[in-house]
Amino acid sequence: DGGITQSPKYLFRKEGQNVTLSCEQNLNHDAMYWYRQDPGQGLRLIYYSQIVNDFQKGDIAEGYSVSREKKESFPLTVTSAQKNPTAFYLCASQSGASGRREQFFGPGTRLTVL
Amino acid sequence: AQSVTQLGSHVSVSEGALVLLRCNYSSSVPPYLFWYVQYPNQGLQLLLKYTSAATLVKGINGFEAEFKKSETSFHLTKPSAHMSDAAEYFCAVTDTNAGKSTFGDGTTLTVKP
Numbered sequence: 150d151g152g153i154t155q156s157p158k159y160l161f162r163k164e165g166q167n168v169t170l171s172c173e174q175n176l177n178h179d180a181m182y183w184y185r186q187d188p189g190q191g192l193r194l195i196y197y198s199q200i201v202n203d204f205q206k207g208d209i210a211e212g213y214s215v216s217r218e219k220k221e222s223f224p225l226t227v228t229s230a231q232k233n234p235t236a237f238y239l240c241a242s243q244s245g246a247s248g249r250r251e252q253f254f255g256p257g258t259r260l261t262v263l
Numbered sequence: 264a265q266s267v268t269q270l271g272s273h274v275s276v277s278e279g280a281l282v283l284l285r286c287n288y289s290s291s292v293p294p295y296l297f298w299y300v301q302y303p304n305q306g307l308q309l310l311l312k313y314t315s316a317a318t319l320v321k322g323i324n325g326f327e328a329e330f331k332k333s334e335t336s337f338h339l340t341k342p343s344a345h346m347s348d349a350a351e352y353f354c355a356v357t358d359t360n361a362g363k364s365t366f367g368d369g370t371t372l373t374v375k376p
Contacts (some may be wrong), residue, residue, distance in 0.1 A: 153306075180362060182363070184366075189272065189368060189369075190368060191353060191366045191367055191368040191369050192307075192353065192366040194363060194364075194365075197362075197363055199362050207363070237304075239306055239307070241306075241307075249295050249314055249357070249359055251297055251309040251312055252297075252307075252309075252364065253309075254299075254306030254307040254308070255306050256305055256306050257304070257305065257306050259304070
């Protein structure tokens, strides 16, 4: 079945550690996105990529980094510079880069900083 | 710039009653609008989308939405609520120039028996 997978589902991190969240899609989609979701704040865009080897900052990119070396993969690293990383992280992909089509979402990773 | 406002962070209806979730948008270009649903601890799923064809859009699970340009609205409705409709609903508008979407803050729908 085609879809988007995110791993791990739950992740615990100590303060000062970097962690990487995985996002893989087998939908052959060009564009991929990372969002952060906090209660009552909807989805906020962290980074997005419309083509391999290229990505753009979203609205809240500080403290995060990404790479897009393969079409199928768009990992997100939460660095120690992110002041409040505890949140639910969602990855999405989209066919084409224009935004005229819907996004397909993964099941999410819940990150907790201890 | 584009933005989305969802009026009402929580909506409660009785089973069998009309569901109305409100969404107003702002966009400098003709908008592409979407409604998504999210169940607890899951990703979002598409309910329906408006992409400049028919103004009344039908989606899954009996939901529909009407695009009203004069009111800059894209409200989501369902004639008769079911217990399984309890979830969080997000309205989104896409900037086709930038290829990215802006999401509203979400509306949590509660369905009472």
